[in-house]
Amino acid sequence: MKKTILLAALVINGLTSFAQSNDEKNIKLFYKKALTEAKCYTWLEYLSNDIGARLSGSPSAAQAVQYTKTQLESLGLDKVYLQEVMVPHWVRGEKETAYILDGKVKTVVPICALGASVATPKTGITAEVIEVQSIKELNELGEKVRGKIVFYNRPMNPENIGTFDSYSEAGDQRRIGAKEAAKFGAVGTLVRSLNLRLDDFPHAGNQSYGDLPKAQYIPCAAISTNGAELLSKTLKSNPGLKFYFKQSCETLPDVLSYNVIGELTGTVTPENIMVVGGHLDSWDLADGSHDDGAGVVQSMEVVRILKNLNYKPKNTIRVVLFMNEENGGKGGAKYEEVSKQKNENHIFALESDSGGFTPRGFSIEADDANFKKLQGYKDLFEPYLVHNFTKGHAGSDIEHLTSKTIVKAGLQPDSQRYFDYHHAANDKFDAINKRELELGAATMTSLIYLVDQNGITLPASN
Numbered sequence: 001m002k003k004t005i006l007l008a009a010l011v012i013n014g015l016t017s018f019a020q021s022n023d024e025k026n027i028k029l030f031y032k033k034a035l036t037e038a039k040c041y042t043w044l045e046y047l048s049n050d051i052g053a054r055l056s057g058s059p060s061a062a063q064a065v066q067y068t069k070t071q072l073e074s075l076g077l078d079k080v081y082l083q084e085v086m087v088p089h090w091v092r093g094e095k096e097t098a099y100i101l102d103g104k105v106k107t108v109v110p111i112c113a114l115g116a117s118v119a120t121p122k123t124g125i126t127a128e129v130i131e132v133q134s135i136k137e138l139n140e141l142g143e144k145v146r147g148k149i150v151f152y153n154r155p156m157n158p159e160n161i162g163t164f165d166s167y168s169e170a171g172d173q174r175r176i177g178a179k180e181a182a183k184f185g186a187v188g189t190l191v192r193s194l195n196l197r198l199d200d201f202p203h204a205g206n207q208s209y210g211d212l213p214k215a216q217y218i219p220c221a222a223i224s225t226n227g228a229e230l231l232s233k234t235l236k237s238n239p240g241l242k243f244y245f246k247q248s249c250e251t252l253p254d255v256l257s258y259n260v261i262g263e264l265t266g267t268v269t270p271e272n273i274m275v276v277g278g279h280l281d282s283w284d285l286a287d288g289s290h291d292d293g294a295g296v297v298q299s300m301e302v303v304r305i306l307k308n309l310n311y312k313p314k315n316t317i318r319v320v321l322f323m324n325e326e327n328g329g330k331g332g333a334k335y336e337e338v339s340k341q342k343n344e345n346h347i348f349a350l351e352s353d354s355g356g357f358t359p360r361g362f363s364i365e366a367d368d369a370n371f372k373k374l375q376g377y378k379d380l381f382e383p384y385l386v387h388n389f390t391k392g393h394a395g396s397d398i399e400h401l402t403s404k405t406i407v408k409a410g411l412q413p414d415s416q417r418y419f420d421y422h423h424a425a426n427d428k429f430d431a432i433n434k435r436e437l438e439l440g441a442a443t444m445t446s447l448i449y450l451v452d453q454n455g456i457t458l459p460a461s462n
């Protein structure tokens with residue numbers, strides 16, 4: 001083991017002259033380190049199984065802050081600190097109940113309240129249901145939905161190969177469905193879970209009433225895909241059926257929470273900051289091992305590997321574990337706010353928030369010159385079957401960063417199974433494969449290293 005570390009230090013220190021071949025050697029070393037001695041899987045086991053679900057404002061979210069801070073401190077980084085941020089505090093309350101009333105036949109179906117939803121009256125709501133496929137269809141129905149439950153049932157499109165595309169195409173039903181239906185006097189909304197397969201898990205997620213007056217807020221819930229299929233089928237034979245649901249969620253006052261930050265200070269241009277991160281909060285139905293426990297521990301692994309190899313970064317490498325991505329984005333916004341106050345200069349940000357599956361590439365937000373530059377690294381990643389370098393959304397937490405010269409990337413793991421788990425009660429530690437998680441961490445370490453070594457291309461005017 002000692003021999004490996006010594007060789008590593010030699011390879012890394014002798015970087016400049018034989019750049020290409022040293023890059024290959026160093027990347028090989030990062031993958032070896034990740035696959036043989038990484039801590040990310042053990043960290044995730046603790047975060048998932050000992051701490052559990054980490055919705056913003058919950059005691060377990062606070063525990064996760066302390067745990068990750070302690071673990072970062074144990075790595076011997078140059079700085080580890082907490083950054084205060086006020087976060088929303090929504091609680092689910094009692095487990096929801098729901099059933100279809102088809103004449104005298106009562107069939108229970110799995111639902112979960114959507115984030116920021118209001119409760120139903122204590123006795124629940126019973127009403128007729130109108131099924132729609134889109135907000136456009138709702139608008140055409142207009143006043144016809146008054147007094148009824150609007151049921152959004154447009155499935156995620158199975159034809160897209162990138163499942164995140166299907167998620168964004170179907171997402172409006174969940175995000176603004178309740179707000180839009182309330183305008184026409186609907187008494188509640190149900191939305192088909194954003195899940196490509198048929199199963200019994202309702203999938204949580206945030207929604208917003210926008211600028212609707214509070215008195216007009218209506219309760220909204222997600223229904224499992226099997227539940228949605230059954231409801232739709234039963235509606236065809238009995239359009240007058242009734243649906244009952246009861247939920248007791250509420251929004252409490254905001255709570256003080258934290259982003260967790262660790263730093264390896266740059267040795268050449270410490271004023272240039274590179275961020276690597278994920279989000280520490282999760283939904284409340286499970287421990288969020290994929291979303292985003294994986295991204296948190298992979299980001300921690302990046303700095304662990306670099307520190308362990310005694311790597312001296314040119315730029316400051318900062319691991320940021322953002323709070324409150326799921327239901328507010330306050331952590332990302334606060335990080336940017338503080339960074340602006342301090343006049344910090346970010347050159348690069350890498351986020352992992354697409355699950356802990358086999359890494360396939362990066363989703364890149366950059367101008368053409370920098371996109372080309374990152375694409376130039378593709379050959380170095382091909383031996384690891386990481387080859388998908390595309391332009392696209394990099395990550396919700398780093399979305400807030402606005403430094404003029406910043407280049408952003410998101411780790412892109414294989415996305416085929418992600419929405420089987422996303423925001424649902426089965427997003428648990430046993431859904432994580434150790435090697436896949438480690439390969440992701442090595443992939444991230446390699447990109448951070450390459451950008452640190454080679455910098456980014458500044459616009460011509462600079």
Ligand SMILES: [Zn+2]
Nearest residue numbers: 291292325353
């Ligand atoms: Zn996430």
